[in-house]
Amino acid sequence: MDKPKKENIIWHETAITKEDRQKLHGQKSCVLWFTGLSGSGKSTLANKVEERLHSLGISTYLLDGDNIRYGLNKDLGFREEDRKENIRRIGEVAKLFVDSGIIVLSAFISPYTEDRQKVRDLLKEDEFIEIYTKCSLEVCETRDPKGLYKKARKGEITDFTGISSPYEAPVSPEITVNTESMSIDSCTDQIISYLMDKRYI
Numbered sequence: 001m002d003k004p005k006k007e008n009i010i011w012h013e014t015a016i017t018k019e020d021r022q023k024l025h026g027q028k029s030c031v032l033w034f035t036g037l038s039g040s041g042k043s044t045l046a047n048k049v050e051e052r053l054h055s056l057g058i059s060t061y062l063l064d065g066d067n068i069r070y071g072l073n074k075d076l077g078f079r080e081e082d083r084k085e086n087i088r089r090i091g092e093v094a095k096l097f098v099d100s101g102i103i104v105l106s107a108f109i110s111p112y113t114e115d116r117q118k119v120r121d122l123l124k125e126d127e128f129i130e131i132y133t134k135c136s137l138e139v140c141e142t143r144d145p146k147g148l149y150k151k152a153r154k155g156e157i158t159d160f161t162g163i164s165s166p167y168e169a170p171v172s173p174e175i176t177v178n179t180e181s182m183s184i185d186s187c188t189d190q191i192i193s194y195l196m197d198k199r200y201i
Helices: 018-025 042-055 080-099 113-122 137-143 148-153 184-197
Strands: 030-035 060-064 103-107 128-134 175-178
Touching: 018 080, 030 042, 030 080, 030 113, 042 060, 042 103, 042 128, 042 184, 060 080, 080 103, 080 113, 113 128, 128 184, 175 184
Parallel strands: 030 103, 030 128, 060 103, 128 175
Antiparallel strands: none
């Protein structure tokens, strides 16, 4: 069966807008994009932030890198082109959640600056909040919660970020949390304070 031509696809406007949904939820929707090395605490922190937001009555949804690969992106590997497609798809999903009027938390290594920028470009200027979970490679390796660094060092895993594949740290993220020197609670407080100060919640 032939794929539909783009000229035969027409965007269908809905009666209920993003602004209507935001008003219903009583919040400003956005993406909290957690990026950092494996072991830097992205998923742990994203979960803690979601718990705190939930306790405040904020509507949220958490997209986690490993979890997404169980379903939506289970056909993708870890080569550079697969990683780029992984982030592209997540960006589109995150955009849908923002349109639904909720705050979506996205915890992915997302190692390439270009790919993170493409996700940012999908959204309005104030709808993408990049959160850099800053932590040295040395500390991330000592944590190694999944044993992936050991496997990467032995050559059992190829294209592993920080070892055999690059990680491009954000140059000017909205938020930088140093998970090497700060507690998870302190990092969470920093993010929640930002959201309150900027009137997202």
